[in-house]
Amino acid sequence: MHHLRSVFWKEKEEKAKFKLESKEKLKDDKKEKVKEEKKEKVKEKEKEKDKVKEKDKEKIKEKDKDKKEKKLTKIPSTVTSGVPFEEIFTLGVALPIFGVPLQQSVERARCHDDTGLPLVVRDSIDYLQAHGLKSNQIYRSEPDKIKLQQLRKLYTDRGAAFPYHWDIPVACAILKNFISELPESILTQELHGQFEQAAAIAEPQRESAVVALIGRLPQHNHALVAWLCCHLRAVLDNEQYNHVNIQTIMTSLGPALGMSQNLLAYLIANKDKLFPDVKLTRYVPPLQSLPADWIDRASESELSTELGKQESLLRQIHAEMHAGFITAARDHQLWEAQRIVTQLKRKLRSVQKSVEPTSLPSQHLSVDEHQTIPSIEETNAQTNEQTIEQEDITPTSQSCDVPDVKEPSNDPTFPVDFESQKPQEAVFPVEFEDTFAFEAKETEPESQEKPKLSEKELKVLRLQLENAEYLQLKSLLQAKINSEQFEIVKLRSHVALKNKQDNLQNKEKDNSSQEDQELKQKLMKENAMLEQKRLNLINQIFQERVACVQLKIELAMNEIMSKS
Amino acid sequence: MSRKAGAQGTLHKVIMVGSGGVGKSALTLQFMYDEFVEDYEPTKADSYRKKVVLDGEEVQIDILDTAGQEDYAAIRDNYFRSGEGFLCVFSITEPESFDATQDFREQILRVKNDENIPFLLVGNKSDLADKRRVPLDACRERAAAWRVPYVETSAKTRDNVDKVFFDLMREIRSRKSDDSRALNGDVRAKKRRRIKCAIL
Ligand SMILES: Nc1nc2c(ncn2[C@@H]2O[C@H](COP(=O)(O)OP(=O)(O)O)[C@@H](O)[C@H]2O)c(=O)[nH]1
Ligand SMILES: [Mg+2]
Numbered sequence: 035m036h037h038l039r040s041v042f043w044k045e046k047e048e049k050a051k052f053k054l055e056s057k058e059k060l061k062d063d064k065k066e067k068v069k070e071e072k073k074e075k076v077k078e079k080e081k082e083k084d085k086v087k088e089k090d091k092e093k094i095k096e097k098d099k100d101k102k103e104k105k106l107t108k109i110p111s112t113v114t115s116g117v118p119f120e121e122i123f124t125l126g127v128a129l130p131i132f133g134v135p136l137q138q139s140v141e142r143a144r145c146h147d148d149t150g151l152p153l154v155v156r157d158s159i160d161y162l163q164a165h166g167l168k169s170n171q172i173y174r175s176e177p178d179k180i181k182l183q184q185l186r187k188l189y190t191d192r193g194a195a196f197p198y199h200w201d202i203p204v205a206c207a208i209l210k211n212f213i214s215e216l217p218e219s220i221l222t223q224e225l226h227g228q229f230e231q232a233a234a235i236a237e238p239q240r241e242s243a244v245v246a247l248i249g250r251l252p253q254h255n256h257a258l259v260a261w262l263c264c265h266l267r268a269v270l271d272n273e274q275y276n277h278v279n280i281q282t283i284m285t286s287l288g289p290a291l292g293m294s295q296n297l298l299a300y301l302i303a304n305k306d307k308l309f310p311d312v313k314l315t316r317y318v319p320p321l322q323s324l325p326a327d328w329i330d331r332a333s334e335s336e337l338s339t340e341l342g343k344q345e346s347l348l349r350q351i352h353a354e355m356h357a358g359f360i361t362a363a364r365d366h367q368l369w370e371a372q373r374i375v376t377q378l379k380r381k382l383r384s385v386q387k388s389v390e391p392t393s394l395p396s397q398h399l400s401v402d403e404h405q406t407i408p409s410i411e412e413t414n415a416q417t418n419e420q421t422i423e424q425e426d427i428t429p430t431s432q433s434c435d436v437p438d439v440k441e442p443s444n445d446p447t448f449p450v451d452f453e454s455q456k457p458q459e460a461v462f463p464v465e466f467e468d469t470f471a472f473e474a475k476e477t478e479p480e481s482q483e484k485p486k487l488s489e490k491e492l493k494v495l496r497l498q499l500e501n502a503e504y505l506q507l508k509s510l511l512q513a514k515i516n517s518e519q520f521e522i523v524k525l526r527s528h529v530a531l532k533n534k535q536d537n538l539q540n541k542e543k544d545n546s547s548q549e550d551q552e553l554k555q556k557l558m559k560e561n562a563m564l565e566q567k568r569l570n571l572i573n574q575i576f577q578e579r580v581a582c583v584q585l586k587i588e589l590a591m592n593e594i595m596s597k598s
Numbered sequence: 599m600s601r602k603a604g605a606q607g608t609l610h611k612v613i614m615v616g617s618g619g620v621g622k623s624a625l626t627l628q629f630m631y632d633e634f635v636e637d638y639e640p641t642k643a644d645s646y647r648k649k650v651v652l653d654g655e656e657v658q659i660d661i662l663d664t665a666g667q668e669d670y671a672a673i674r675d676n677y678f679r680s681g682e683g684f685l686c687v688f689s690i691t692e693p694e695s696f697d698a699t700q701d702f703r704e705q706i707l708r709v710k711n712d713e714n715i716p717f718l719l720v721g722n723k724s725d726l727a728d729k730r731r732v733p734l735d736a737c738r739e740r741a742a743a744w745r746v747p748y749v750e751t752s753a754k755t756r757d758n759v760d761k762v763f764f765d766l767m768r769e770i771r772s773r774k775s776d777d778s779r780a781l782n783g784d785v786r787a788k789k790r791r792r793i794k795c796a797i798l
Contacts, residue, residue, distance in 0.1 A: 355676045365680035369611070369660055372645035379644075 125359050126190035133215040136254045145317045146346035150257045154189045156317045158209040159265045166202040168275035173286040177207035187562040194569050214290030233297040260309035263301045320347045326584040329381050341378040347371050499590050503583040607656040610770045614663045615702045616687035617695040621722040624753035626663045641665050678709040683716035683770040690721045691729040716769035717746045725752040
């Protein structure tokens, strides 16, 4: 029985780790309220039930919904059924991500890797790093206001942004907006002044003073400052192409940052010394579903990286539901993410067990596991980023990586058995010297029995098939994107025209301009909502496409297998 | 989701509830993978999907294996809400776990707000007959009071493991067809709902 007791202790510990956020209690209160409201609603429903027949009730509900919409938009809504309205209209309103403390913004919409950055910040920096460094628009051109609004709305509503939502001025602007709307300096209220002072003193004291201050930054501020400085450094390093110098950056970002040019220039120029561990990497979001045999082909570090992301996503979904945002779509997402987590955990466990020298007492094993997995997600921006260097998540590139996955892991959060190889790689034993890999080879006789050549050939074949399929898919999607972009250009010119007309009218009479503005706002809301719906559909279609590709490949492989 | 449900038949969402250590995970893993795990690893929440043939029809079952502990209540409600059927498990060797089924039942009814939610009371560890401490009569009585089926299982010997999942899926299935009939204004289904309201 004392076994059981230790078990409970363990479960408690686990619980503590899983606690959603520090504001648990506050949220609980909220939940109670929601519950009460629900009870009320139920009572109402009950009354209704007695009065009207089931069918009629449905209709009434629909009408009520319509009424609500009309109240919100005051224009006839084109959307009527099956849409999580409340969510689209209020998640962003109830849990905004702009204009709230950094910590809160990260909790609400983070990138689910270990950088601890708000998603919108990461995406804008990613975009600028990929497309903006050599452009003469970067930190100089004014954004298209409508496009900026749209992108902002998208992030506020936790929608998915597509490439055509972005351009360089918009990316700069949304990043700038995010920073300038933070309630306090990115260096924190407390430390900002000290930073300014430290930057003003002479070397050699200056560096140690600034380093010490950076060490005192909260995790999320540290990440944001570090990423921003690394990014701005990359911008300045490309001055010969983009003609941006520190003055340009000061003009653009100075007011948002509230820093002196001296301090900003110092942070940027010395980013290597000040943020030695930070390396800009492109964000790879958590997988929405595990592709056919991804889990069998992924390396251990890929598995645990993905697990960390999925658990982070899961926490976010729970937090959103906890705040009362419950929809069928979110329910679905919850089960889906939970299932992926379970699959990843099982796989990781079996990988770890298969390389275990002798079967340890189960107690130890599970303790290890519980300590290991959360520690991965807890690693913050200070730890290096080697786990997410991989740029592309398509199965193609994944399996290309297989032979050289061995990266000597210095990450202290990885226990010894994480460093050993996954069984598959035992096929290339020459590269390894550690005993674990050797044992892995022994415990995996299957892979040795199989003829090496044909397995490799098959792999190559599969890759080729995949490549062809994905190329085809790519060109198809590109065509679609092109036509979408054309449509956007067209519509934007319409909008621009209307704006001009509006402006003319504005000059004439002020009263109607107020109304126009309101109408415009409402139209924009409506559009964003439709946009969101469309994006969801596109996303679904895309997933189905990928599934089709996988099935096609499976078919082709089967055919080939049966022939040979 | 709709993709999978569309392509591979209906999806039934089942949730395992009960105190810690009664064998929820063991039952799930036995059903999913024909394996029995001797060691006890506390669950937070795990979700599984399996394709099965239910009375000749290919369907999918999503199983959510939850933690028994109170502290998970917050995340558990999120799951309960979307569950379509529940296996409420206790261990026949542990009276406390039998008592706890009352709470679980209440929680589920509170979240689902439906007396007729597909639900099975499951007495697990039937292989440990010599350590039995919950009398069969008491189990049957409670099940009768709730008007739910009672089944005894052993995750160790696999006894009745398939049965509880399949029985529950059948209940969910018939419930779903009732619901769709209710939407079409079927009289019988409506009557049943009335009864439910009266009870509440
Ligand atoms: N003898 C016996 N042991 C069982 C049975 N089901 C579960 N166990 C054991 O009971 C312990 C707890 O089981 P577990 O499935 O983890 O419980 P959970 O907390 O409800 O998920 C484990 O040590 C299992 O091996 C059973 O049917 N018979
Ligand atoms: Mg369990």
